[in-house]
Amino acid sequence: MLSKDKLKQMHGEAYVESFEKEQSQLRLARLISSLPVSKSHNVADFGCGSGMLVPLLSDRVDSYTGIDFSEQFIKAAKIKNQRSGSNINFVCADISKFCSENQDVFDLAFAMDFSEHVYDKEWLNILKAINSSLKEGGRLYIHTPNAEFFLEIMKKHNFIVKQFPEHIAVRDLQSNCDLLKSAGFEIGKTDLIAHYNVLRVLHPISFMPGIGRYFKARIFIEAIKNRRLDDY
Template sequence: MAMYDRFAFIYDSLMSDIPYDKYAEWVQASAPIAAGKRLVDIGCGTGVLSVLFAKAGYDVIGLDLSESMLTIAQNRSIEHGTDISFVCQSMSEIEGIDEVNVAVIAIDSINYLETFEEVEETFERIFTALASGGQLFFDVHSLYKMDEIYPNGPFTFEDEQVAYIWHTEKGEEAHSIYHDITFFVQDETGYYERFEESHYQRTYPLESYTDLLKQVGFASVTVSSAVFSKQDDEEIERYFIQATK
Protein backbone atom coordinates (compact mmCIF):
# COMPACT_ATOMS: atom_id res chain seq x y z
CA MET A 1 0.00 0.00 0.00
CA ALA A 2 1.34 3.43 -0.91
CA MET A 3 2.95 5.71 1.62
CA TYR A 4 0.38 7.28 4.01
CA ASP A 5 -2.58 5.22 2.67
CA ARG A 6 -3.20 3.45 5.97
CA PHE A 7 -1.42 6.09 8.00
CA ALA A 8 -3.97 8.65 6.74
CA PHE A 9 -6.74 7.15 8.85
CA ILE A 10 -4.88 7.57 12.15
CA TYR A 11 -2.96 10.71 11.24
CA ASP A 12 -5.27 13.14 13.04
CA SER A 13 -5.06 11.36 16.38
CA LEU A 14 -1.27 11.36 16.20
CA MET A 15 -1.16 15.07 15.31
CA SER A 16 -3.60 16.16 17.99
CA ASP A 17 -0.90 18.11 19.85
CA ILE A 18 -0.05 20.33 16.85
CA PRO A 19 -1.33 23.89 17.44
CA TYR A 20 -2.78 24.38 13.97
CA ASP A 21 -4.59 27.51 15.13
CA LYS A 22 -1.26 29.19 15.90
CA TYR A 23 0.01 28.28 12.44
CA ALA A 24 -3.06 29.85 10.87
CA GLU A 25 -2.64 32.96 13.01
CA TRP A 26 0.98 33.30 11.90
CA VAL A 27 -0.05 33.24 8.25
CA GLN A 28 -3.01 35.57 8.71
CA ALA A 29 -0.91 38.13 10.60
CA SER A 30 1.32 38.68 7.55
CA ALA A 31 -1.20 37.85 4.83
CA PRO A 32 -4.47 39.46 5.96
CA ILE A 33 -7.60 38.02 4.44
CA ALA A 34 -9.10 39.98 1.57
CA ALA A 35 -11.89 39.22 -0.86
CA GLY A 36 -10.76 36.62 -3.37
CA LYS A 37 -7.37 36.06 -1.76
CA ARG A 38 -6.22 32.65 -2.99
CA LEU A 39 -4.25 30.29 -0.75
CA VAL A 40 -2.70 26.95 -1.65
CA ASP A 41 -2.11 24.55 1.24
CA ILE A 42 0.73 22.33 -0.01
CA GLY A 43 1.07 18.95 1.68
CA CYS A 44 -2.37 19.60 3.16
CA GLY A 45 -2.73 16.10 4.60
CA THR A 46 -6.17 15.56 6.10
CA GLY A 47 -7.12 19.19 5.57
CA VAL A 48 -7.11 20.57 9.11
CA LEU A 49 -5.30 23.76 8.11
CA SER A 50 -7.13 23.98 4.79
CA VAL A 51 -10.46 24.15 6.62
CA LEU A 52 -9.14 26.72 9.10
CA PHE A 53 -7.98 28.93 6.24
CA ALA A 54 -11.26 28.51 4.34
CA LYS A 55 -13.29 29.37 7.43
CA ALA A 56 -11.15 32.46 7.91
CA GLY A 57 -12.10 33.65 4.42
CA TYR A 58 -9.36 32.54 2.03
CA ASP A 59 -10.17 30.88 -1.29
CA VAL A 60 -8.32 27.61 -0.61
CA ILE A 61 -6.72 24.94 -2.77
CA GLY A 62 -5.43 21.86 -0.92
CA LEU A 63 -2.61 19.89 -2.49
CA ASP A 64 -1.21 16.53 -1.39
CA LEU A 65 0.46 13.47 -2.89
CA SER A 66 -1.71 10.99 -0.95
CA GLU A 67 -5.18 10.24 -2.34
CA SER A 68 -6.19 8.75 1.02
CA MET A 69 -5.26 11.94 2.83
CA LEU A 70 -7.20 13.97 0.27
CA THR A 71 -10.29 11.78 0.71
CA ILE A 72 -10.31 12.56 4.41
CA ALA A 73 -9.61 16.23 3.70
CA GLN A 74 -12.53 16.41 1.28
CA ASN A 75 -14.87 14.83 3.82
CA ARG A 76 -13.65 17.25 6.47
CA SER A 77 -14.31 20.19 4.16
CA ILE A 78 -17.86 18.99 3.49
CA GLU A 79 -18.52 18.44 7.19
CA HIS A 80 -17.41 21.99 7.96
CA GLY A 81 -19.34 23.52 5.09
CA THR A 82 -16.27 24.87 3.30
CA ASP A 83 -15.68 24.94 -0.45
CA ILE A 84 -12.11 23.75 -1.01
CA SER A 85 -10.57 22.40 -4.21
CA PHE A 86 -8.25 19.45 -3.60
CA VAL A 87 -5.51 18.39 -6.03
CA CYS A 88 -3.32 15.27 -5.96
CA GLN A 89 0.19 16.49 -6.77
CA SER A 90 3.75 16.36 -5.49
CA MET A 91 4.98 19.71 -4.19
CA SER A 92 8.07 19.52 -6.41
CA GLU A 93 5.88 19.02 -9.50
CA ILE A 94 3.21 21.68 -8.95
CA GLU A 95 1.49 22.71 -12.14
CA GLY A 96 -1.78 24.27 -13.22
CA ILE A 97 -1.91 26.55 -10.18
CA ASP A 98 -1.23 30.24 -10.69
CA GLU A 99 -1.96 33.74 -9.38
CA VAL A 100 -2.22 32.53 -5.79
CA ASN A 101 -1.60 35.08 -3.05
CA VAL A 102 -0.45 32.72 -0.31
CA ALA A 103 1.33 29.36 -0.35
CA VAL A 104 1.73 27.28 2.81
CA ILE A 105 3.84 24.14 3.37
CA ALA A 106 3.10 23.20 6.97
CA ILE A 107 4.39 20.84 9.64
CA ASP A 108 7.81 19.97 8.16
CA SER A 109 6.28 18.61 4.95
CA ILE A 110 9.16 20.03 2.94
CA ASN A 111 11.56 17.81 4.90
CA TYR A 112 10.11 14.80 3.07
CA LEU A 113 11.77 15.94 -0.15
CA GLU A 114 14.76 13.66 -0.62
CA THR A 115 17.17 16.00 -2.40
CA PHE A 116 18.08 19.66 -2.33
CA GLU A 117 17.28 19.77 -6.03
CA GLU A 118 13.68 18.88 -5.18
CA VAL A 119 13.59 21.69 -2.63
CA GLU A 120 14.83 24.10 -5.30
CA GLU A 121 12.27 22.83 -7.80
CA THR A 122 9.53 23.28 -5.21
CA PHE A 123 10.55 26.87 -4.48
CA GLU A 124 10.77 27.67 -8.19
CA ARG A 125 7.33 26.26 -8.93
CA ILE A 126 5.78 28.07 -5.98
CA PHE A 127 7.45 31.31 -7.05
CA THR A 128 5.91 30.89 -10.50
CA ALA A 129 2.49 30.10 -9.02
CA LEU A 130 2.45 33.16 -6.76
CA ALA A 131 1.00 36.47 -7.87
CA SER A 132 3.17 39.57 -7.51
CA GLY A 133 3.53 40.29 -3.80
CA GLY A 134 2.47 36.73 -2.96
CA GLN A 135 3.87 35.06 0.15
CA LEU A 136 5.21 31.62 0.98
CA PHE A 137 5.04 30.28 4.54
CA PHE A 138 6.68 27.02 5.62
CA ASP A 139 8.55 25.36 8.48
CA VAL A 140 11.48 22.96 8.62
CA HIS A 141 13.26 20.82 11.18
CA SER A 142 16.45 22.31 12.56
CA LEU A 143 19.81 20.54 12.42
CA TYR A 144 19.55 20.18 16.19
CA LYS A 145 16.30 18.24 15.98
CA MET A 146 17.52 16.03 13.16
CA ASP A 147 20.98 15.35 14.59
CA GLU A 148 20.34 15.39 18.35
CA ILE A 149 16.66 14.72 19.10
CA TYR A 150 15.58 12.12 16.55
CA PRO A 151 18.52 9.73 17.06
CA ASN A 152 17.50 9.37 20.73
CA GLY A 153 14.61 7.05 19.82
CA PRO A 154 12.75 4.82 20.06
CA PHE A 155 9.68 6.88 20.88
CA THR A 156 6.32 5.47 21.96
CA PHE A 157 2.70 6.60 21.94
CA GLU A 158 -0.51 5.07 23.26
CA ASP A 159 -4.13 6.12 23.59
CA GLU A 160 -7.42 4.22 23.67
CA GLN A 161 -7.29 3.13 20.03
CA VAL A 162 -3.75 3.61 18.71
CA ALA A 163 -0.28 2.71 19.93
CA TYR A 164 3.04 2.88 18.15
CA ILE A 165 6.74 2.21 18.53
CA TRP A 166 8.80 4.67 16.51
CA HIS A 167 12.38 3.73 15.73
CA THR A 168 14.77 6.22 14.14
CA GLU A 169 18.08 5.75 12.37
CA LYS A 170 20.43 8.29 10.88
CA GLY A 171 20.46 8.31 7.10
CA GLU A 172 23.53 8.24 4.89
CA GLU A 173 23.07 11.88 3.90
CA ALA A 174 23.89 14.62 6.40
CA HIS A 175 20.99 15.70 8.62
CA SER A 176 18.68 12.90 7.46
CA ILE A 177 16.62 10.36 9.38
CA TYR A 178 14.79 7.13 8.60
CA HIS A 179 11.58 6.69 10.59
CA ASP A 180 10.31 3.12 11.01
CA ILE A 181 7.02 3.06 12.87
CA THR A 182 5.05 0.02 13.98
CA PHE A 183 1.39 0.80 14.65
CA PHE A 184 -1.20 -1.14 16.61
CA VAL A 185 -4.71 0.08 15.79
CA GLN A 186 -7.84 -1.21 17.48
CA ASP A 187 -10.59 -2.26 15.09
CA GLU A 188 -14.35 -2.37 15.66
CA THR A 189 -14.15 -5.82 17.26
CA GLY A 190 -11.59 -4.71 19.84
CA TYR A 191 -8.67 -6.52 18.26
CA TYR A 192 -5.49 -4.68 17.32
CA GLU A 193 -4.20 -4.64 13.76
CA ARG A 194 -0.48 -4.22 13.30
CA PHE A 195 1.06 -2.42 10.34
CA GLU A 196 4.29 -0.61 9.61
CA GLU A 197 5.25 2.67 7.95
CA SER A 198 8.69 3.82 6.83
CA HIS A 199 9.46 7.48 6.18
CA TYR A 200 12.54 9.49 5.35
CA GLN A 201 13.21 13.11 6.20
CA ARG A 202 16.12 15.40 5.47
CA THR A 203 16.90 18.98 6.41
CA TYR A 204 19.61 21.54 5.69
CA PRO A 205 21.26 24.48 7.44
CA LEU A 206 18.87 27.40 7.82
CA GLU A 207 21.03 29.51 5.51
CA SER A 208 20.62 26.95 2.74
CA TYR A 209 16.87 27.59 2.71
CA THR A 210 17.07 31.36 3.00
CA ASP A 211 19.82 31.70 0.38
CA LEU A 212 17.93 29.46 -2.03
CA LEU A 213 14.74 31.48 -1.65
CA LYS A 214 16.63 34.66 -2.56
CA GLN A 215 18.33 32.89 -5.45
CA VAL A 216 14.95 31.80 -6.81
CA GLY A 217 13.81 35.42 -6.73
CA PHE A 218 11.97 36.08 -3.49
CA ALA A 219 12.41 39.73 -2.52
CA SER A 220 12.43 39.28 1.25
CA VAL A 221 12.84 36.37 3.66
CA THR A 222 12.16 36.36 7.40
CA VAL A 223 12.67 33.61 9.97
CA SER A 224 11.00 32.91 13.32
CA SER A 225 11.33 30.14 15.87
CA ALA A 226 8.48 31.19 18.15
CA VAL A 227 5.27 30.59 16.19
CA PHE A 228 4.19 27.66 18.39
CA SER A 229 6.12 28.69 21.50
CA LYS A 230 9.38 30.35 22.44
CA GLN A 231 12.37 28.07 21.90
CA ASP A 232 15.79 28.23 23.50
CA ASP A 233 18.28 29.58 20.96
CA GLU A 234 20.57 26.58 21.42
CA GLU A 235 17.75 24.02 21.21
CA ILE A 236 15.55 25.29 18.39
CA GLU A 237 13.72 22.33 16.85
CA ARG A 238 11.67 24.06 14.15
CA TYR A 239 12.15 27.17 12.03
CA PHE A 240 9.25 29.08 10.48
CA ILE A 241 10.16 30.87 7.26
CA GLN A 242 8.22 33.50 5.32
CA ALA A 243 9.22 34.70 1.85
CA THR A 244 7.61 37.41 -0.29
CA LYS A 245 7.67 37.55 -4.08
Protein backbone atom coordinates in the same frame (compact mmCIF):
# COMPACT_ATOMS: atom_id res chain seq x y z
CA MET B 1 18.12 8.07 -1.66
CA LEU B 2 14.54 6.84 -1.82
CA SER B 3 12.69 6.77 -5.13
CA LYS B 4 9.56 8.83 -5.73
CA ASP B 5 7.46 5.66 -5.83
CA LYS B 6 8.91 4.55 -2.49
CA LEU B 7 8.12 7.95 -0.97
CA LYS B 8 4.53 7.66 -2.19
CA GLN B 9 4.26 4.24 -0.57
CA MET B 10 5.57 5.65 2.70
CA HIS B 11 2.81 8.28 2.65
CA GLY B 12 0.02 5.79 2.01
CA GLU B 13 -3.00 4.74 4.03
CA ALA B 14 -1.09 3.62 7.14
CA TYR B 15 0.76 6.94 7.34
CA VAL B 16 -2.48 8.89 6.90
CA GLU B 17 -4.10 6.98 9.76
CA SER B 18 -1.15 7.52 12.12
CA PHE B 19 -0.90 11.19 11.12
CA GLU B 20 -4.54 11.80 12.03
CA LYS B 21 -4.09 10.15 15.43
CA GLU B 22 -0.82 11.79 16.40
CA GLN B 23 -0.76 15.30 14.95
CA SER B 24 -2.08 18.27 16.86
CA GLN B 25 -3.61 21.25 15.11
CA LEU B 26 -2.13 23.43 17.85
CA ARG B 27 1.21 23.56 16.05
CA LEU B 28 -0.49 25.35 13.17
CA ALA B 29 -3.16 27.35 15.01
CA ARG B 30 -0.57 29.30 16.99
CA LEU B 31 1.03 30.44 13.72
CA ILE B 32 -1.91 31.03 11.40
CA SER B 33 -3.90 33.20 13.79
CA SER B 34 -1.35 36.03 13.61
CA LEU B 35 -0.79 36.08 9.84
CA PRO B 36 -2.08 38.94 7.64
CA VAL B 37 -4.75 36.87 5.88
CA SER B 38 -7.52 38.68 3.97
CA LYS B 39 -10.96 37.76 2.65
CA SER B 40 -9.66 38.75 -0.78
CA HIS B 41 -6.88 36.16 -0.74
CA ASN B 42 -6.75 33.02 -2.84
CA VAL B 43 -4.71 30.48 -0.88
CA ALA B 44 -2.85 27.32 -1.88
CA ASP B 45 -1.84 24.71 0.71
CA PHE B 46 0.93 22.56 -0.78
CA GLY B 47 1.38 19.16 0.81
CA CYS B 48 -1.98 19.80 2.46
CA GLY B 49 -2.35 16.35 3.99
CA SER B 50 -5.81 16.00 5.48
CA GLY B 51 -6.48 19.73 5.31
CA MET B 52 -5.62 20.76 8.84
CA LEU B 53 -5.44 24.41 7.75
CA VAL B 54 -9.06 24.50 6.57
CA PRO B 55 -10.69 25.31 9.95
CA LEU B 56 -8.07 28.01 10.46
CA LEU B 57 -8.49 29.67 7.06
CA SER B 58 -11.86 28.90 5.48
CA ASP B 59 -13.66 31.89 7.02
CA ARG B 60 -10.74 34.26 6.48
CA VAL B 61 -9.98 33.83 2.76
CA ASP B 62 -11.72 34.02 -0.57
CA SER B 63 -10.66 30.52 -1.62
CA TYR B 64 -8.55 27.65 -0.32
CA THR B 65 -7.02 24.93 -2.52
CA GLY B 66 -5.23 21.98 -0.92
CA ILE B 67 -2.78 20.07 -3.11
CA ASP B 68 -1.20 16.71 -2.26
CA PHE B 69 0.28 13.82 -4.25
CA SER B 70 -1.24 11.28 -1.86
CA GLU B 71 -4.62 9.97 -2.95
CA GLN B 72 -5.21 8.71 0.59
CA PHE B 73 -4.58 12.13 2.09
CA ILE B 74 -6.86 13.89 -0.40
CA LYS B 75 -9.59 11.35 0.29
CA ALA B 76 -9.19 11.93 4.04
CA ALA B 77 -9.20 15.71 3.50
CA LYS B 78 -12.45 15.63 1.53
CA ILE B 79 -14.16 13.47 4.16
CA LYS B 80 -12.84 15.52 7.07
CA ASN B 81 -13.85 18.84 5.52
CA GLN B 82 -17.01 17.83 3.67
CA ARG B 83 -19.06 20.37 5.61
CA SER B 84 -16.74 23.23 4.78
CA GLY B 85 -17.83 26.03 2.46
CA SER B 86 -17.88 26.06 -1.31
CA ASN B 87 -14.62 28.03 -1.31
CA ILE B 88 -12.70 24.89 -0.28
CA ASN B 89 -11.17 22.59 -2.88
CA PHE B 90 -8.76 19.63 -2.77
CA VAL B 91 -6.64 18.39 -5.67
CA CYS B 92 -4.58 15.21 -5.93
CA ALA B 93 -1.74 16.21 -8.22
CA ASP B 94 1.97 16.56 -8.74
CA ILE B 95 2.79 20.05 -7.48
CA SER B 96 4.91 21.08 -10.45
CA LYS B 97 2.20 20.03 -12.90
CA PHE B 98 -0.49 21.75 -10.84
CA CYS B 99 1.50 24.98 -10.71
CA SER B 100 2.22 24.93 -14.44
CA GLU B 101 -1.55 24.95 -14.97
CA ASN B 102 -2.20 27.61 -12.30
CA GLN B 103 0.35 30.38 -12.78
CA ASP B 104 0.05 33.79 -11.09
CA VAL B 105 -3.14 32.64 -9.32
CA PHE B 106 -2.51 32.65 -5.57
CA ASP B 107 -1.92 35.45 -3.08
CA LEU B 108 -0.65 33.16 -0.33
CA ALA B 109 0.82 29.68 -0.24
CA PHE B 110 1.56 27.36 2.65
CA ALA B 111 3.99 24.44 2.95
CA MET B 112 3.51 23.32 6.53
CA ASP B 113 5.53 20.36 7.83
CA PHE B 114 6.20 19.38 4.23
CA SER B 115 9.73 20.31 3.13
CA GLU B 116 11.39 17.76 5.45
CA HIS B 117 9.75 15.02 3.35
CA VAL B 118 11.53 16.09 0.14
CA TYR B 119 15.18 15.91 -1.01
CA ASP B 120 16.94 19.20 -1.86
CA LYS B 121 16.83 18.90 -5.66
CA GLU B 122 13.15 18.04 -5.75
CA TRP B 123 12.32 20.64 -3.10
CA LEU B 124 14.05 23.36 -5.11
CA ASN B 125 11.97 22.41 -8.17
CA ILE B 126 8.82 22.47 -6.06
CA LEU B 127 9.72 25.91 -4.69
CA LYS B 128 10.25 27.22 -8.22
CA ALA B 129 6.87 25.81 -9.21
CA ILE B 130 5.19 27.42 -6.21
CA ASN B 131 6.88 30.69 -7.14
CA SER B 132 5.24 30.53 -10.57
CA SER B 133 1.80 29.95 -9.03
CA LEU B 134 1.99 33.06 -6.87
CA LYS B 135 0.99 36.55 -7.93
CA GLU B 136 3.67 39.23 -7.88
CA GLY B 137 4.53 39.91 -4.26
CA GLY B 138 2.75 36.74 -3.14
CA ARG B 139 3.93 35.12 0.08
CA LEU B 140 4.87 31.56 0.95
CA TYR B 141 4.82 30.37 4.56
CA ILE B 142 6.93 27.40 5.60
CA HIS B 143 6.90 25.50 8.90
CA THR B 144 9.43 22.71 9.37
CA PRO B 145 11.63 21.02 12.00
CA ASN B 146 14.95 22.67 12.80
CA ALA B 147 18.01 20.47 12.12
CA GLU B 148 19.90 22.25 14.91
CA PHE B 149 17.36 21.30 17.58
CA PHE B 150 19.02 18.87 20.01
CA LEU B 151 16.39 16.19 19.42
CA GLU B 152 16.90 16.35 15.64
CA ILE B 153 20.65 15.98 16.17
CA MET B 154 20.02 12.91 18.31
CA LYS B 155 17.77 11.46 15.61
CA LYS B 156 20.38 12.11 12.93
CA HIS B 157 22.92 10.06 14.85
CA ASN B 158 20.38 7.43 15.92
CA PHE B 159 21.15 8.23 19.55
CA ILE B 160 18.33 7.05 21.86
CA VAL B 161 15.66 8.26 19.43
CA LYS B 162 15.21 7.48 15.75
CA GLN B 163 14.27 9.82 12.94
CA PHE B 164 10.86 9.42 11.34
CA PRO B 165 11.51 7.47 8.13
CA GLU B 166 9.47 10.04 6.20
CA HIS B 167 11.72 12.89 7.39
CA ILE B 168 14.44 12.54 4.78
CA ALA B 169 15.60 16.18 4.64
CA VAL B 170 15.46 18.06 7.94
CA ARG B 171 17.30 21.36 7.38
CA ASP B 172 18.55 24.29 9.43
CA LEU B 173 17.32 27.85 8.93
CA GLN B 174 20.15 28.90 6.59
CA SER B 175 19.69 25.91 4.30
CA ASN B 176 15.97 26.58 4.04
CA CYS B 177 16.56 30.24 3.22
CA ASP B 178 19.23 29.44 0.62
CA LEU B 179 16.84 27.15 -1.26
CA LEU B 180 14.09 29.75 -1.14
CA LYS B 181 16.39 32.43 -2.54
CA SER B 182 17.47 30.08 -5.34
CA ALA B 183 13.80 29.63 -6.20
CA GLY B 184 13.16 33.35 -6.67
CA PHE B 185 12.01 34.34 -3.18
CA GLU B 186 13.29 36.97 -0.82
CA ILE B 187 13.16 36.20 2.87
CA GLY B 188 10.68 38.18 4.91
CA LYS B 189 10.26 37.16 8.52
CA THR B 190 11.86 34.14 10.14
CA ASP B 191 11.29 32.67 13.56
CA LEU B 192 12.66 29.79 15.57
CA ILE B 193 9.91 28.55 17.82
CA ALA B 194 9.13 26.08 20.56
CA HIS B 195 8.04 22.53 20.01
CA TYR B 196 4.24 22.26 20.19
CA ASN B 197 4.13 19.33 22.66
CA VAL B 198 5.59 18.91 26.15
CA LEU B 199 9.07 19.83 24.87
CA ARG B 200 7.93 23.44 24.55
CA VAL B 201 8.91 23.87 28.23
CA LEU B 202 12.55 23.77 27.07
CA HIS B 203 12.19 26.77 24.78
CA PRO B 204 13.37 29.38 27.36
CA ILE B 205 16.78 27.70 27.20
CA SER B 206 16.97 28.75 23.53
CA PHE B 207 17.72 32.31 24.62
CA MET B 208 20.85 31.29 26.53
CA PRO B 209 24.20 32.16 24.92
CA GLY B 210 26.12 29.27 23.45
CA ILE B 211 23.72 26.38 23.96
CA GLY B 212 20.55 28.24 23.04
CA ARG B 213 20.76 27.35 19.34
CA TYR B 214 20.14 23.69 20.18
CA PHE B 215 16.79 24.32 21.86
CA LYS B 216 14.90 25.91 18.98
CA ALA B 217 12.65 23.17 17.68
CA ARG B 218 10.79 24.58 14.70
CA ILE B 219 11.47 26.96 11.83
CA PHE B 220 8.86 29.37 10.47
CA ILE B 221 9.63 31.40 7.36
CA GLU B 222 7.77 34.02 5.39
CA ALA B 223 9.14 34.14 1.82
CA ILE B 224 8.07 36.75 -0.72
CA LYS B 225 8.08 36.24 -4.49
CA ASN B 226 10.49 38.76 -5.97
CA ARG B 227 11.08 37.26 -9.39
CA ARG B 228 9.63 34.60 -11.62
CA LEU B 229 11.63 31.56 -12.66
CA ASP B 230 10.44 29.73 -15.76
CA ASP B 231 13.16 27.11 -15.98
CA TYR B 232 11.97 24.62 -13.39
